[in-house]
Amino acid sequence: MSRFNASFRKSFWIGTLAILLLLVVAGCSNSKNEPDPNKGAQQNTNQEANQSANTEEPAAGGTFVYGRPASVTSLDLHNQITSNNAFAIDKVFESLVAFDSKGEIVDWLAKSHNISEDGLTYTFVLRDGLKFSNGTDVTAEDAVFSLQRHLKVGGPLAIAAKVDTTKAQDKQTFVITLKEPYTPFISELSNFSNGIIPNNFGGVTEEEFFKKPVGTGPFVVEKWDPAGDLTFTKNPNYWQEGKPYIDQLVYKLIEDDSQAINQLKAGEVNAIESLALQNADEIKQGPDTTVVTNGSWVTEQLFFNTLDKYFSDVHVRRALALALDREGLTKALTFGYAQTANSLLPTTIPYHANDTIKALNFDITAAKEELAKSAFPNGFTTKLLVASGNGTRAQEAQIIQAAGKAIGINIEIESIELATFRERFFAYDFAIMLNSGQADSPEANSIIAFQTDPEGFSKSYWTHYTNDEVTKLLYEGQKTPDGKEREEIYTKLLQTLADEVPYIPLYYPDILKGVGSSVDGLVVLPNGSVRFEEVRIGK
Incomplete structure (x- = not known):
């Protein structure tokens, strides 16, 4: 997935x-x-x-x-x-x-x-x-x-x-x-x-x-508030002898980035899961804090609801992709902690084709020409859905808004709290949204299936994108052994996604x-x- x-x-x-x-x-x-x-x-x-x-x-x-x-x-x-x-x-x-x-x-x-x-x-x-x-x-x-x-x-x-x-x-x-x-x-x-x-x-x-689940993991649920914190205690029967070393693990709910930073600095928490990019160097260089990092299986993306009257038009999607300076966005917002994305697949996943794919790179003239081919050559007004509390996403939304304005698409930013944000996109109640896609295992199919299968759980990640050739390639890739033939299947599939842009890959963030x-x-x-x-x- x-x-x-x-x-x-x-x-x-x-x-x-x-x-x-x-x-x-x-x-x-x-x-x-x-x-x-x-x-x-x-x-x-x-x-x-x-x-x-x-x-x-x-x-x-x-x-x-x-x-x-x-x-x-x-x-x-x-x-x-x-x-x-x-x-x-x-x-x-x-x-x-x-x-x-x-x-x-x-x-x-x-x-x-x-x-x-x-x-x-x-x-x-x-x-x-x-x-x-x-x-x-x-x-x-x-x-x-x-x-x-x-x-x-x-x-x-x-x-x-x-x-x-x-x-x-x-x-x-x-x-x-x-x-x-x-x-x-x-x-x-x-x-x-x-x-x-x-x-x-x-x-x-x-x-x-x-x-009160029973498992083999290093921790056992001790106390749990589904609207708040969760406390684990160490599993006394864990198979890795002597581990875990800590006695308790507390998941503390901190919904705002700045509050999380402040609590980390104050020593009220030992670590924070979501570190705002603009704070990364500050935390890395702080007297009592540091940054632990790894490469990721994540792709930050702009998603289109292809059931929407505007974004069902491939020319509209292509126009906005051409109007958006993804490389500039990446440099401006990620502080050197990300790589600009051309492909749906992160470069940490096999068959990503990021270096060979022909993406719709920044070109305002081509963007205007593409919009002219659409059913809405004079532009239109739409809304961009984004979850509040994430500073980087808020800035991404503003850059996308400016890109749309440059070609006559008026994008209103709708920032809502996280739980409601999820409910909205689960219900296809959005035109475009900012979110991330990620693999749960080191396999190309993990992201590709989740974002291209119109019959799958997420209906192509709630975009409802449907392309019979892409679906065929998806299933071929699942049955084909690893090797050159499988690579060719995914290269063709990923190029089609880059051409039809049901979503625009923005960048691959490190964790x-x-x-x-x-x-x-x-x-x-x-x-x-x-x-x-x-x-x-x-x-």
């Missing part, structure tokens, strides 16, 4: 310090990579750790407070998609395979996995001694139940692979058989939505279970987290989530 940012996220935002561009492994078989419980806290050498202020190793224990722009409203892993929920769900539930900070697939709850040569049979062997947070054993039957529940529910991250059978060969061995090859499958199994839950919900109702100087071991993942297993807090 591409998870939309509800801030999207929640906010995706941005950097090019000596940061990495991740080289992503899209699929693997017979992987033996296992996390090392004794490995040092900082796993990604490209993340800016802040160890300059502390010569002593921080002690274990304590409470880590993490400021977030949106509250956790549900922990049902099969029915959620926005990052406010996803990045809480992944603290409680874990999958058979996962991806590390480099975006590489590694075995997680499985100690090994194997994919048959024909791509139809996936065999997983669970780790020895795995337990749920309540102390009960994790078995292959739990994996069977989890996958079958996901298949039954579907949800926003529905399993697209055509699953034939799921069975437990023995207590530790779980086998999935497909009806036909589906190349993204192993990568998609690393999604938070494919976490393992107890068979039959451990004997309670679904409603009861997801209010930035504002962090207190006493924090060590925070691991930022390329999907925007954070691993807290190895976090320690200094004095």
Whole structure:
């Protein structure tokens, strides 16, 4: 999937310090990579750790407070998609395979996995001694139940692979058989939505279970206000011995960027999830704060509702794309923490084609000529929907407004609070909007399917964009093994999107987290989530 940012996220935002561009492994078989419980806290050498202020190793224990722009409203892993929920769900539930900070697939709850040569049979062997947070054993039957529940529910991250059978060969061995090859499958199994839950919900109702969920993750839900904060405590039965190091993790709701910055500076929170770009250098250079960063699977975008009378016209969409100086916007707003986007896919995802695609680059004369070809050659008035509380998005909206004015399109900015913003675009109640799209796994299909399938959960990310040739290429890409042929399929698909612009890719942001100087071991993942297993807090 591409998870939309509800801030999207929640906010995706941005950097090019000596940061990495991740080289992503899209699929693997017979992987033996296992996390090392004794490995040092900082796993990604490209993340800016802040160890300059502390010569002593921080002690274990304590409470880590993490400021977030949106509250956790549900922990049902099969029915959620926005990052406010996803990045809480992944603290409680874990999958058979996962991806590390480099975006590489590694075995997680499985100690090994194997994919048959024909791509139809996936065999997983669970780790020895795995337990749920309540102390009960994790078995292959739990994996069977989890996958079958996901298949039954579907949800926003529905399993697209055509699953034939799921069975437990023995207590530790779980086998999935497909009806036909589906190349993204192993990568998609690393999604938070494919976490393992107890068979039959451990004997309670679904409603009861997801209010107080039982999983294998490093944390357990202790106290939860769906309109406010969530408090986790460490899982005493976590399979990585000795972890997590902290005793409690608090997700603190801070809806405004400036308030989050102030609370970080004051030491009221240990880190903040959404760091406004204009504050990045200030936080990086602050006496008690720093920035932890990673490359991302995110694309900041301007989305068109193709059901709208104006933006159903491809010439109107092309005109606005040509009127918008994306490179100038990126330079002005991201402070060197992003790369201008030509393709829908971030450069950290295979087959992105960002360097070869022929995008509609800034050209006012061509923009006016394109608008003249439309049904609205004299321009029109429309509205741009944007979530409030995000300074960067507010500035993006103003630049887009100016671009429209230059060719006769009067764009009124409608800034509304985040929850209402989500409701509006879920209901197609917008003409154009600013948001982010992101992959949930290191796979091209993760974003492409979410943003191009008119029959999918999001109806092409709520744009309702429909192109039969694009849909055909989408399905071909899913069945084609990795290699040159698959690359050619995606290159053709992405060029069509660049020509028809159901959305305008703006830039690829790096992920930035504002962090207190006493924090060590925070691991930022390329999907925007954070691993807290190895976090320690200094004095």
